[in-house]
Structure formats: C-alpha cells, structure tokens
Amino acid sequence: MTDVTLTKKDFTSDQEVRWCPGCGDYSVLSTMQAFLPELGIPRENIVFISGIGCSSRFPYYLNTFGMHSIHGRAPAIASGLAITRPDLTVFVITGDGDALSIGGNHLIHALRRNVELKILLFNNRIYGLTKGQYSPASEQGKITKSTPYGSLDTPFNPISLAIGAEATFVARTIDSDRKHLSETLRQASAHKGSAFIEIYQNCPIFNDGAFDQVKDNETKEGSLLQLIHGQAIKSSTYGVVRDGARLKLVELANVDESELVIHDASDPDPSYAFALSRLSGSALEHTPIGIFRSVVRPGYSAMVNDQLSEIIASQGAGDLEKLLNSGDTWVVD
Amino acid sequence: MSKPTIAVKSVIIRFAGDSGDGMQLTGDRFTMDTASLGNDISTLPNFPAEIRAPQGTLPGVSSFQLHFADHQVRTAGDAPDVLVVMNPAALKANIKDIPRGATIIVDKDEFTTRNLTKVGYASNPLEDGSLSSYKIHAVALTSMTVSALSELALSRKDAERAKNMFALGLLSWMYHRPTDATEAFLKAKFSKMPEILEANLVAYRTGWNYGETSEDFAISYEVAPAHMSPGKYRNISGNIALAYGLIAAAQATGLKLFLGSYPITPASDILHELSKHKKFGVITFQAEDEIAAVGSALGASYGGALGVTTTSGPGIALKSEMIGLGVMLELPLIIIDVQRGGPSTGLPTKTEQADLLQVMFGRNGESPAAVIAASTPSDCFTMALEAVRIATTYRVPVFLLSDGYIANGSQPWKIPDVGTLPDLHVKFAHTQEGFLPYLREPETLARPWAIPGTKGIEHRIGGIEKQDKTGEINYEPANHDFMVRTRAAKIAGIEVPNLEVDDLYGDAKVLFLGWGSTYGPIASAVEELRNNGEKIAQAHLKYINPFPKNLGEVLEKYETVITPEMNLGQLAMLLRSKYLKDIVSYNMVRGLPFTTAELVEAAMGVLHDD
CATH class of the missing domain: 3.40.50.970 (Thiamin diphosphate (ThDP)-binding fold, Pyr/PP domains)
Structure with a gap:
C-alpha cells in the first residue's frame, strides 16, 4: 500500500490523447484514470498491455507501466508477465478485432487458465484503425468498405465466447455510463483470476450510433436488463423468467414480479450465465448489462508459484552441481 | 573356458528394428555402458515421425547408431561394422549403408514369409545367398527370449517385448561391456512392475550367456579406453x-x-x-x-x-x-x-x-x-x-x-x-528523476532494462517506432533512420570471441569452414585428410550475427574456403555478400549428417583440382 493518496492526475501521462473527437475511448480512459487511485496500488505496480487497434493506444495515456504490443497478442505477453510477477496488477486493453479475430486463441486460453489479468474488450463492432471494415462482432449484413454487399459472417457474442472459454468473471458495461463502468472495474479488480469486461464503445467515424438502443434516453431503460446480484433481472418493460432449463423474456405487464429470476452471478453452472448472454439480439433490444458471472477458481499465477514453493519445500532448492553430476558418470584419471 | 578376444580400435554399431522394438532404449543403454568404460563415443538416433507406423513396414523402422573408440571420435561413423536387425524391414532399410564384410546379427524368427512379403522380399535373404558377402549371425532371438521367460507369468506378447534386452545382452558380451549399470537402470525403471523387470533382466542375461556359450559367436572384442583429459564425465x-x-x-x-x-x-x-x-x-x-x-x-x-x-x-x-x-x-x-x-x-x-x-x-x-x-x-x-x-x-x-x-x-x-561458470549478474534500472527508457549505454548501445515495480520510472513502450532516448512514439524520417541504424549497430557491436583456426603447420591453402552440427563430420574429415598427408585447415563458426571480428582476415588468408552445409548454401551466401570472397559451397539436404567420406572426397576435389 502506498503512503500517499494518488489522484486522477497522477495516473494521467503527459502524452496528448489522439483519438477521434467524440470517440467512446475518451470516457473509458477518463473513468479509468479516476478509478485507479481507488485501488490503492502504487503506480509502478500497475501495467497496461494492449494489442493493436484504436483502443490499444490506451496505455500511452496512463502514467503507469505500459506496453503497446502487436495485434492480438496482448493476453499472451501479459500472461508471461503475470506468471513471473504475481506482485503486479496487469490490465489487458483490447478491441473486438484484436481479441476476437486475430487474437482469439490467446483470449480463450488466458480465460480458461484464469490468469490474473483484467481484460477490457472495447467493442465498437467495427475495425476503426484500418478505416472501417466489418469485425467479428459486426452484425450480419453489415455494409462496410470490405463488405459493400453486406457481410455474411455470423458475429461472435463476446460474453458467450468468454463463458464458453471457462472465464470466471464476465461482465458487460457501456463507455458513457461512468458510474456503471467504475463499479464494473471495481468488481473486476476485486476478482482473483481473469476478469473479462466487454465495454460497448461508440466509434463516431465508422460505426456511429451502434449502441444508441442502449444509450439513448428514450430507449435505454426499456432495453437494458440490469444484472444485479440478488435482484430480479429486468428492464423497465421486460423481465426474465425460467422456462424449463432456459431463460426467456416476458413483458412485465404479463408477469408477477415474484416469478422473475433473481440474479446469481456466483452460480457455478456456466449454462445460466450463457443463457443470459443469449437474451440480446444484435439489435440490442434486450441487453443484459452488469456482471454475468463471478465464480471463485484459483488464479493461474498463484497456482504456478504455489507449485514451485511446494516443490522447493519438499525437495529443497535445486543444486546445480548435483544436477550436472546426475545420472551415469565416470572418472578419467 | 573363455573365448578368444581381439582388440580393436573403433567400432560402429547400428541397432535397427520396428519403432516398437525399443531400439532407442537399447542404443542408449549400450552407449551408457560404453561411456563408463572410457571409450569416446558419438551417437545418431534416427527414427520415424510417426509414433507407431504399421508394424514391420519400412516407414516404421527406427535405428540407433553409435561409434566408440580408443581415440577421439567426432561422428557417429559412416559405415557400421555391426548391424543388428530385428526384422526384414530393418534389414531392407539399412543394408545399403553396410559395407561388405560387416557383421549382421538378425532375429531370424521375424523372417517369416508374411514379414518378408510385407517389405517386398521375394525370397528370404538369409537363405538365398544375397548376403553372402557379410558375416551373418541368424539368431532365434524372439523364440529364445520367449523360452527363457517361460517360467514367468507373462503373455507371449510381453515376453517378446524383452527381445531387445536379449540383443543388448549379446552385444554387451561381444564387446565386453559391463552389465551392472544396465541392471541397475532396469531395476529403477521397472521398480513398480516386478514381472516386467524380471523379464528384462532374464532376457538381458540370457543374451549375454548366449554369446558366451553359442558356437555361432567365436570371438569377442575389446576397445581400450580413449585418451581423454582427466575429469568427471x-x-x-x-x-x-x-x-x-x-x-x-x-x-x-x-x-x-x-x-x-x-x-x-x-x-x-x-x-x-x-x-x-x-x-x-x-x-x-x-x-x-x-x-x-x-x-x-x-x-x-x-x-x-x-x-x-x-x-x-x-x-x-x-x-x-x-x-x-x-x-x-x-x-x-x-x-x-x-x-x-x-x-x-x-x-x-x-x-x-x-x-x-x-x-x-x-x-x-x-x-x-x-x-x-x-x-x-x-x-x-x-x-x-x-x-x-x-x-x-x-x-x-x-x-x-x-x-x-x-x-x-x-x-x-x-x-x-x-x-x-561466468558471473552474468544483471542490473535493472533504478528509481531516478527524468528517466529515459531509450537512453543507451555508450559501450553496448543497450537501453535500460526497466522493469515494472520500480518506482518513478513508469514508462510506455511498444512496437511503434520511437524517439531516441525518450522512447515516445515518433514518425519523423531522420529519427527512424537513426533508430534503424542504431539497432543494427548494437547487434554489429556485440563482443564475440575471435574465430580460431586449426591449421596444423600454418601452411594450408584450403580451409574447411563450417557452422553448427557439421563440426563432427568436418573434424573427422580433416583428421583423415591429414593422415593421408593433405594440408587442410579447419575453422568453425559459432557466432553468425555478428561474425567474429577476425573472420575477414581468416577468409583472406586461404586460397579456397569450402563450406559444407545441410542446406543449399546459406552461410556461403552470407559470407560472399559480406566479405566478397567466393566460397566453395558443398551441400546435401537429405535429413542426415554428412559422412566423413563425403567431406574427404569434397576436399580432395578442391585440393587436387589442377
């Protein structure tokens, strides 16, 4: 713990921020800078590692240790760092192209291992830095520079993907909702193991308004299904009820509130969180927001280092001379 | 009554069998027992990429060759003196490498019509006279192993699997190898499987006794220890x-x-x-x-x-x-x-x-x-x-x-x-005011190793071109040119030892220059050439980027430089472009090391091309 209280300013680097005006990344950055002092962790013990894409410029703007690496590989680099340096707090900053396309393999394996990384996926459903091609999160039929007749690909649902990859902490939040974003960061930071946060993030240049359904005052209350542990899952108009092993949406007008599902993020069965993740269509009209899943499983780095300690405790520290002289040896006089 | 013993200077043995026959283990054990006698050794395992190719087929053949001698050996040897084959496929796959007059020990039980047909033998080579220029020992290896193990409660399959130990025992007798290390090894390996341990020990001892008693093996051989510098090996x-x-x-x-x-x-x-x-x-x-x-x-x-x-x-x-x-x-x-x-x-x-x-x-x-x-x-x-x-x-x-x-x-x-061992302790960057992540040490051009957790030196790095000293993103033309040249200069300035040349009397005109694993075959060829009165020098590159500082001088000194490589001339290309010196590039890309004989021949072509 640090003896001085740090402020937002302490976490702001001297670099000029160079995202497009109106980019959702600004508010995520500002929220992060304001949130970090709350952790009480010295700046030098915090590391941000990113891949490639607009959001991956993030580390340059934080006065912590940071690495802007190569496309898709941040979780791999961050894993090596986290495993060898369990004393550090490591954030991974990535986007929907970086994490779900070129780096898909690293994302799923970091999650399944439960490496102690806080992974923030900025999802703008488009390739911004390469100037507007469709991404693996773009809705089918999307007209972009590389799909002038409409994209044919079925998109990934990042939340479903993370749950399928055995993630222990999975959440969704929105760039412009500072309060919700801060609270999500707070919960993720308290989680031991991988924390995966999908942040809906507006790209004003290539995919403007992609998330208006859940951001506009007229529609958001009716579209966002609030996931609050221990409370009924509902928006202003719809609620979630059980339908056998499944979940389904019902208009609040047609249901008694006591029938609504009470959210349990700690449910060990991932099929519950998965079912939640499938409620929203790509038009976002019923979008669960908040923490889908938060379960306890040992972190990877902790296990690696515990295993080393146990081996050293039971066998004693390695003796190089003994090692080199092991096996069949003979002496020449 | 013991049999006559002949002293020999060096022996090359190749064990060959199906990939399930345990040839690598057999070879390994013979190697260990040989090493402990003080012979110099070099080994060459050769196995298929498939874990278990179909049994008894050519692609399934696995082999292990070792060369041991009373003098320094540099390679696993060109031509085996002894080939041990566990089936017809192993014979067929290896016979082309075996010089006439060599000894071949065969498990004759495996030479059945079915196994012969599988690899395309129209008749049994053990009977049709096609191997008459070799010393053939057709041994009923499988059946003798099985009958030696008949007292044990083992399936026939498990009993047969011990036949490699029979072969090892026989070879150990032939070459006077000690048996205690292999027995200890087997005891450790099969400590939790007493029946299998017993089977292996019995097969191993039976093989040894068979050599001692069978009239088929009249002579055994001894190879005196090599002269090696004192120490523990x-x-x-x-x-x-x-x-x-x-x-x-x-x-x-x-x-x-x-x-x-x-x-x-x-x-x-x-x-x-x-x-x-x-x-x-x-x-x-x-x-x-x-x-x-x-x-x-x-x-x-x-x-x-x-x-x-x-x-x-x-x-x-x-x-x-x-x-x-x-x-x-x-x-x-x-x-x-x-x-x-x-x-x-x-x-x-x-x-x-x-x-x-x-x-x-x-x-x-x-x-x-x-x-x-x-x-x-x-x-x-x-x-x-x-x-x-x-x-x-x-x-x-x-x-x-x-x-x-x-x-x-x-x-x-x-x-x-x-x-x-050298002291290689490193220094990390420490807490300081005005830290510059790309400020270089003048001697090495290295930037600081500035690790997270160090207060006051928080900084950002990445794959984008960076400004000299500060490490901040920088796209300026002059800076990029400077950084590209600096990164190159840093590698070029790495201190590496000078290239040592082995030129016995300093009068050679031809230099054998190799890199990597060709060292053994080249050294062996150089030795043979010198024994034949040829003048030839040898040098071996261990540092390729950067090259040793004296490499240009060395190349200059010799009229001809021959570079054998298991590629189509990659080092030769680097040498030609950097030193404008022509190189005689000698290349083979067969997945196998060079033989001494090939390199001797290549050198002779250069030494006597007038």
Missing part, C-alpha cells in the same frame, strides 16, 4: 545440455528462468527436461501456440525474468512478428531453434541447417537479432550460457541454433566445475 545429448545450460545461466544471472514453449519435434525434450527442474525455480509454460510461447517469454523478460522459448523451424515462422517486437522493445529474449528438415512440416525427425537465413532475415523491416550456433551436443551447454550473456548484456533477442543431429545425438561431456 557423463554422456549428454544436445537437448539436455541446452536445458542444463539454461538452468546454469539462470543461476549465473540471478534471474528467474521462464520457458514459454509449444511442443514441436525435435525441440520438445528441452521443455520436458526443464519441466522436471522446478526446484530450481524454473517456470515452464506450455502455451496455446508458438506465438503465445514467445509472447509469454517476452512478457516474462519485460518483468525481469530470463525469457526463453524453444522451437523448430515452423515455430520460428509463427513467432517472427513477436521476435520483431522484441527487437523494437530491446529486451533480452532467447529463442532456441532446434532445426529440422523443411520447408513446411518437412522432415520432422530429421536434421537440417536450413533455418539460418530465416533467423537472420525472416522478419519485417530492418530487424536485426543476434545469431549463434552450437556445434556439438555438449557445446549446447556453453552456447546456452553465451546466448544468455548476449541477450542480457545487450538487451536483444538472441537466436541459438541447434539441430536434430546434435539435439538427439550424444557424446561424453566433461562436467564443468560450477565454480568456473
């Missing part, structure tokens, strides 16, 4: 030597060793070996792919650990972009490439040296990295320490090249005194 393969070298280097630097690796032949044994030694604080991470393997190693280096990745050629291709990031971040990174036949999947279990240009140039942009190469199995230990010295002193990615031949081949190794 063990046998070591290249992959084990690399693993030990890395552990030693971690100790010498005071750093935590982190290996990020993805399984690939023939490099996986380094991962296996290091995984056993966690009590040294070694962390081994089997990554999801080759990219994550090197990425995690780079992440570990960034945090102040000794980041290492091990792979073979196809893995290097996948890792290239990450290694480029290592070049840009200027962090220590060790990349071990145990080369195999390429391109693509190529020949996974065979040797080749064709990744040299890939590691030199296989990255986008001007992306220089240090490149060094081990020359023998035991040299892998020394070169692992060298790779770490260069990586940590200059904060650069270092490629250490090995190949399938030295990775799996073995030789006696004089165990170094731990006290004589």
